Amino acid sequence: MAAPGRRRTRSRTPEPLADELPVARVLVDVPLPHLDRPFDYVVPSSMADDAVPGARVAVRFAGADHNGFVLERVAESEHEGSLARLRRVVSSEPVLTPEVARLARTVADRYAGTVADVLRLAVPPRHATTERRPSPARPAPPEAPQAGGWSGHAGGQAMLDALAAGKAPRAVWNPPPGGDWPDLTARAVAATLAGGRGALVVVPDGRDAARVSAALTALIGDGHHVVLEADAGPAKRYRRWLAALRGSAGAVVGTRSAAFAPVRDLGLVCVWDDGDDLHAEPRAPYPHTREVLLLRAHDTGAAALVGGFARTAEAELLLTTGWARPLTADRAGVRRSSPVVRTVGDDYEQARDEAARSARLPSMAWRTVRDGLANGPVLVQVPRSGYLPGVACGRCRAAARCTACAGPLRLGRADEPPRCGWCATAYPSWRCPECGHTTLRATSVGVGRTAEELGRVFTGTPVVVSRGDGVRDEVAAEPALVVATPGAEPLAEGGYAAALLLDGTSMLTRPSLRAAEEALRRWMGAVVLVRPGPDGGNVVVVTDPSAPAVQALVRWDPAGFAGRELAERAELHLPPAARVAELTGADADVTDLLDQVEVPEAAETLGPAPTDDGVRVVIRVPRGSGTALAAALRAAAGVRSARRSGGPVRVRIDPVDLG
Structure with missing residues (x-):
């Protein structure tokens, strides 16, 4: 008989393990760099049939429950000591295939990241109801198509x-x-x-x-x-x-x-x-x-x-x-499929037509729009969104900035006061701190203001605006002015009768490694929407005609331009001829990470340079040393992660927006 006041306890017999391959190697969803490897767990017999390679499972890790994927089942573990058991099989669907698992590891190594972060991009969250439904049968392969x-x-x-x-x-x-x-x-x-x-x-x-x-x-x-x-x-x-x-x-x-x-x-x-x-x-x-x-x-x-x-x-x-x-x-x-592309400088003061001056267009561009509207819709590409995304003092030309955060002021509409683009503070009674003047002038014009000005000049013509917050997919063949930002251009039934590519100089002079390459890509994306052939539509690009990107557009020569671009980057040791890592974070954290990195030979370290988030350091190596650089950064991040000290440092390999 049990002693008074004591509860009788019953010891539970541990569930036996799976008869075959009782150890599961699990990739646990833990993004810490020093834990970026699989861990072994034993498989209870009740889970033996469901804990297949690729299945989602739940495990206990570092005192907390985590999800993970079974990478493989093995007969025994290389780990010395007892192993924890799988908590449960979330789903027996093998969602992580061996090929995608290898790819995730390769991508993580290439970009100095962790497999857990890559798998969040690769495998979508589970939808249990959908998973229980069968997928339709695969149809027979089609016949080989004609050319x-x-x-x-x-x-x-x-x-x-x-x-x-x-x-x-x-x-x-x-x-x-x-x-x-x-x-x-x-x-x-x-x-x-x-x-x-x-x-x-x-x-x-x-x-x-x-x-x-x-x-x-x-x-x-x-x-x-x-x-x-x-x-x-x-x-x-x-x-x-x-x-x-x-x-x-x-x-x-x-x-x-x-x-x-x-x-x-x-x-x-x-x-x-x-x-x-x-x-x-x-x-x-x-x-x-x-x-x-x-x-x-x-x-x-x-x-x-x-x-x-x-x-x-x-x-x-x-x-x-x-x-x-x-x-x-x-x-x-x-040559047969290319529309006629003309160039004109962006000096609007040379326009002789009053209508052209009021629309801020050179005469050739204004005539191209006018003639195009007689035959169908006309596309006007504007590189900036908004109304007036940049303003300055009308007298001394000093940039208008917020007194609270020093952010740039901009106008969202003609009947609204200027606001800060960073903190949204409104300035209904703005006064220039340099000269005391109270009027503003535009330093850059957005798609909204352009549409407004063109609508006033070409009265009676419908104006369609397509931009990031409201993209139009298609427009009809009837005459209309379609003002769009790059990438938001709608398809026109039968193609556009003409296209006008504005503010080319601002696109070419952006502080970016890829400014000229991106400008040509955006222009070509607009030109292909115009009716093809020399007798089709006309295109006018408003910028310096001598720029290499403009000449490549006129000749439709993407290969020649890319060859020249690659040669220049090789001479300057810039991607893709070189490999680059960008480190961004607080000054102390970036310095701490750099202290742990064993950079390859011939590496160049540029910076630190101040940024809005702290500082930025760029490490540049020859292309053949890119793998070694990524491995060194992963190892250094693992050391900092294991120490659990300091703040995060963002590491980007070969970022597209470098510069």
Whole structure:
């Protein structure tokens, strides 16, 4: 009999372990650099059938519950001592495939990050209801497509034949101005599917994904592909992602994170417009879509297609090293499909027409808009959003700044007072602190003010505005002024009758390594929307005609410009000819991290330079030392993480916005 006042306790017999492969190697969702490795757990017999490689599990780690993925099951652990047990199997669906797990490790090493951070980008959150539903059966492979527009590209038919035969061609592709790039992409995907392999296409935004999806459906019908984009709800996105994982869809079209989609038997990776900054992931470890896909192609032996109307220096490097071959239209085809592009300086005072002066346009630009409106819609590209994003004193030209935070003042509308662009403080009675003047002048003009001025000049003409906070997908063929920021240009039925590219000088003189490259990319993106051919639409770019980017636009020569750009960067030891790491954080934290880094030989350390977040240091090394630099930074971050001292330091490898 038990003693009075004491509770009788019953000891629980531990559940036996799995008979086969009782140890699970688990990648725990802990983003600390010094814990960036798998850990061993024993598998209870009740979980033996569900804790498969790739499954989501819950474990106890450092006194707290964490989720993780089973990487593999093994017979015994190399760890000496007792192992903790798996807490539970969250889902037996093997969502982390061996290929994606290898890719996550490679990307983490390439960008000095952790696998846990990469997997947050690669594997979407679980949607249990969706996961319990079966995916549809995979349709039979389509027939190999006809060449279509690829017949106008040197080597285009050969590439399609190679894809259909299960081979792995690698190309940098620049279609001509009139090239239907969604249809050309769809034909490359269809050829890959016809060869019995999967395809993955990553584009900058949802509008581009919808265009490629529509082209694929028109070419080979429904059921062969899924679209992965951020705008889809969690259930719909997860359902489509599972369709790729389970093999019911052979092709995936999507935006940035789709680069990690678990496509089976991957035979083709394609990135369109790789110079678009939407391909740069804003979350750690900040990978770029192009680099993720190229790493994936190398690992799986898949074909690779890097496409765009413009060509980046990184794509040019692929050609220079022999990793890829050029895939371009012949010059005769380019001349036949190119609209006429003219240039004019941006000195508005030279305009003789009163209407041109009131719209801040040179006479040639004003006449091009007027004549174009007689035949259809006219596109006006403005590089800045807002109304007047920059203002200064009307007398002494001193920049107007906030007295509270020193931020720049800007005007949101004509009937509103200027406000600070940083803290939003309004200044209804602004007075220049330098000369006491009370009037403001514009130093830069946004899309809103441009639309207002053009509407006053071309009275009776509808004005359509398309920008980041309100993007129009399409406009009709009727005459209209379509004022848009770069990347937000709507498609026009039958193409635009003319295009006007404003404020080119401001685009070329931005303090960025890629200013000229980005300007050419944006201009080409607008020109291809104009009716093709010498008898089609007219284009006027308002900037210095002698700038190399402007001359490349007039000649439609993305290859020549990219070659020159790469040569200049090689001479200056800048990416992609060199590898660069950017460290940003508090001064003491950046210094502490640098003290732990064993930088490779020939490394150059630039900085520290003050920033809004503290300081920035740039480490530059020859391209061949990039892997060693990333490894050294990962090791140093691990040392600081293990010490649990200091604040965070953001590490970005080869950032696209350097400078």
